[in-house]
Amino acid sequence: MISFLLSIVVLVVGYFTYGVFLEKVLGIDRQRKTPAYELRDDIDFTPLPTWKVFMIQFLNIAGLGPIFGAIAGAMFGPSAFLWIVLGSIFAGATHDYFSGMLSVRHNGLSISEVVGIYLGPGVKQLMRAFTIVLLIFVGTVFLVGPAKIIDGLTSESMGVSFWVMLILVYYFLSTLLPIDKLIGKLYPIFGVAMLIMAVGLLVVLMVGDYHIPELTGANLTNMTLNPEETPIFPVLFVTIACGAISGFHATQSPLMARCMRNEANGRSIFSGTMITEGVVALIWAAAAMVCFGNVTNLNETMAANNNNAAWAANEITLSMLGSVGGVLAVLGIIAAPITSGDTAFRSCRLILADIFKMDQKKYVKRFYISLPLFVIAYALTQVDFGIIWRYFAWSNQTLASVVLWTITAFLISKGKFYMVSLVPAIFMTMVCSTYILIAPEGFSLPNIYAYWGGALITSCVTALFSWYAFKGKLQVT
Template identity: 40%
Template structure:
């Protein structure tokens, strides 16, 4: 309990101090924002500050900040320190600068900003990855809420025919929210969703506090524990708990809200502070899981199943259903904007006018075809969802590395403190590449070499070495790129 409370203090106090520092580095002023200068009644719509903050929170808070921490807490209480520290120094910084840079560049989506600051080569790679991530995110956020609705709310078999009806209803909502103006659907129903989300998180928090730490490890028992499946804390923890610490997906959502913020000085609370709130949600659900593991709940229980167990344990049958509803809200309010962001990215790439309703509908339908095919595969294949989630986690963090590189270039070009983005970018480069070099969904280097020599090598020696080389290259090359592109960037017109 002490470690959990220390983590909350780091998140709140550290976030308040560092958030102001990030704001000072960026330097918001009183200039007109895209919400007013480019108002089109569809995507560029000035909205009230409280509504922007709530929509940003619901956009970024998918199932990641709940399912990820529930799995991450299996590494021990260290999660209560790494989540807030990472959120303050990396995740919230990432969200703030992406949103503010977009606001300074006509509300551009990240691929367009990537072209300006990183050049054509990086943009081509990034665009492919971000489009894949948006599709995977949308599919994951049809799959998980659908299964929670059918399994935990309706008490039915998630492999039966009913699940496809529920998937179809969620997909229909996504189609509508993707096509309609942002203030007509998302702007109106999100306050209701937000209330459900906040109340469910408060309910779990109260349950954890009433437990009093009786079922949490003592402070002297060590921060890091052996994972039940023998997974390595670095890099697996930071891939697993991605959304609660830092998520590249958030960049695609911050650029949506950059088109609805009326004043630049609203940016810190809209982008930075809302990521801190997501970090708090991640810590609360991680604490709930740790309490139940301390009471004897099997640590191999799936993360989705743990959501229902935690909810009912701390809030009773009725309250538990309400808490589950809060968890269902999270992916739905991220899935709709994932598809919306993908529509805008493709529209920018091919100059498709989004004021034209027919073009909006046509482009949206094209997007949903591959999404449906991926969903069918994930549901019909025995290991389909696990594979989908792993690729989602990896691409999510890889996209964040690209965004941090872009922030470095922006800050260095503007003559500002770029180290605040360079250092977390270097760390996450190591995490992302050491993970993909080691894991079977990537190169599986140690396993392959072990097979060649007839040994069971489960170490990360090769992957850590290659990951470190990639990190050094990031640390060296990104600032050089900023210096090389300075004149191009200063003369570039969006």
């Protein structure tokens, strides 16, 4: 329990210390006009109250990741706490703050366009395709996930396909309508459900007879059933993504960069939401470790239920909060992915609009861009959910790595302290390259070869970036 509580405290302190430091590294300008005012169209560019922007950003990024990912990460044991805390502060908050503020500084541009400014047109083209594919994956994952949860709650009377179609209709509307018409009105309600879920579980963990394992040397071992098949490095760092660092966040930040009233709000909107998500992930990881007795029982129970995190989340809420509290908490579980899925499609629309320089004031133009996205997403719902999730997890962290390299290039071009992003960029590159070499959905290499291969790839990427950044190829903008 002490380690769990200290982890929450460290996250909060990190926001008020390291978060302020990141803000000083960037150097905010309170007098600069934000895109919300400069390019106001009352569709995507529209100034919103800071509390509402915070809530929308939090719900955008807090999908299934800090719930499902934290439950899966808890199977490794208390080492999950360590990654959530260190990852959120030194990687996730850095990634989210700078990616959001770079979008603000570049008229609300999508992340693929920002990447192109600092890493060149070739990388921009690659990232355009990569980001669109990732967002369609996200939309599909956050379409199937909540549909299955709702279907389970309704005793499977309607069927998953019915709920998929219903959620798809909502996604279509939220993608086309002005941001303050549907998203801006529904998100505060969904936010209440999320807060009830998190606070409810936290209170039960505090007052209940639960023994959360401590962060000790003996407990920092790999507690999964097959440590050789699921080594902590790199698997844990991909399993817990949204609760520590997630490239998906960078695709969402431009939505709020177009609604921010002042640069001074960036720390709370971007870093603050990441730290809040880290707290949510900590709560779910702790709940998963104790709900089934201990970490060993968690692993055995998950294995008996095909590692179904949705099932585990439902069991945790019902057993720890009771029927009434459990229903409210499950509503939070449903709201979380839905409020990421809708903005995933909206982000995809904006990226395509940026690429084709297409004005978005007319509904018909938004319709033409959006319709193919939903057709593809619906087709992907027929693919095994587990396969989509695994590829999403790796591509998500790969995008985070690219964004961190972009941030580093920006800081170098401005003569600022670039180590804040360089270190996590190198680390996440090692994570992603090692994972794709070791994972079943990748090359399935023996661990030792994957580690050496990951180190080689990371060294090459670092060397290539150094040549680009310090040999005159990087243009100051």
